[in-house]
Amino acid sequence: MREILDFISQPWPWYVAGPLIALVMFSLLLFGNNFGISTNLRTMCTILGAGKHCELFDFNWRNQIWNLVFAAGLVIGGFIAHYFLTPSAEVNISQETITELQQYGIEDPGSSLVPQSLFSWESLATVRGFVMLVVGGFLIGFGTRYAGGCTSGHAISGLSNLQLPSLIAVVGFFIGGLFVTYLILPFLLTF
Template identity: 55%
Template sequence: MEWIIKPWPWYVSGPLIALVMFALLFAGKQFGMSSNLRTACSMGGAGRASDFFKFDWKKERWNLIVVLGAVIGGFLSANYFSGNTVEINPEVSKQLESYGITSAGEAYMPTEIFGTESLSDPKILAILLVGGFFVGFGARYAGGCTSGHAISGLSNLQLPSLIAVIGFFIGGLIMINFIYPLIF
């Protein structure tokens, strides 16, 4: 049973993702995480404040299972599989250490940023809040999040998704090479 908690190789996970995408395409559904935020807001009555949230959210509630799975998977991973480490490039580890992040390769997420004790640091809290806002705004502005565009949009051969994915990569390169060193 240990095979299930280890990272799966690309030649297993890739075809499984393709199989799921084919099943969704066959069923006339589209996958994406950010669309669940719209569904949750609509469920909460946000349609009274904005026409954007006026739609039949009951047709989209199937996608909320993805969020539930992510929450349950995150909980299980953090509480029961935290003994696993991630193998990263030694040069990346050295560069992260120069920023003060010494837990690289020891945990899935650096405890210096994501540990509960870090939430008392105003700088880290500000970075997480501003970053969360940018991710949420960017996902809505781009018409979907990275998983929606890169997996579902590209599977459906949508040109806007290709443009968005290229933008995600360019933004990521700019962030990690220019902005990240300034922050840390």
């Protein structure tokens, strides 16, 4: 039993995780479903009656129950992985990254999953924290709606379906991520 827990608690190699993702995607395609997490927000808004006020939310949400169950499984799986399968709370990052983050004013990088000086209720009261959390969250939500889906939906499901708009969206996600990482984030961290 201990060997199984040791195997589960370690990151799975690509040759195990990749085929499992492909199997899930094949199953979804076989049953005519598309994968995407941002769809759940639309479904929840529809369940709460938003379809009476906005055409976007006027659809049969019962066809999306499987996706809500999948999202609940992600939350439950994350909880189990964090509290029962994670051997240490320490984040394993390189010394070079730690040094660079310290130069940007991040206190104790690598001691937790996210820097508490950036992602906490106290940091929300600062300009930098407000921009990172509220403005960043708004941009993610706007971008998800504008792109017609989230990164997981386009990168996993859309590319599996060989959809050109998903390929364009994924290329845009990577370009945007590199742009923000190298040009905007260093400015925000030193602000």
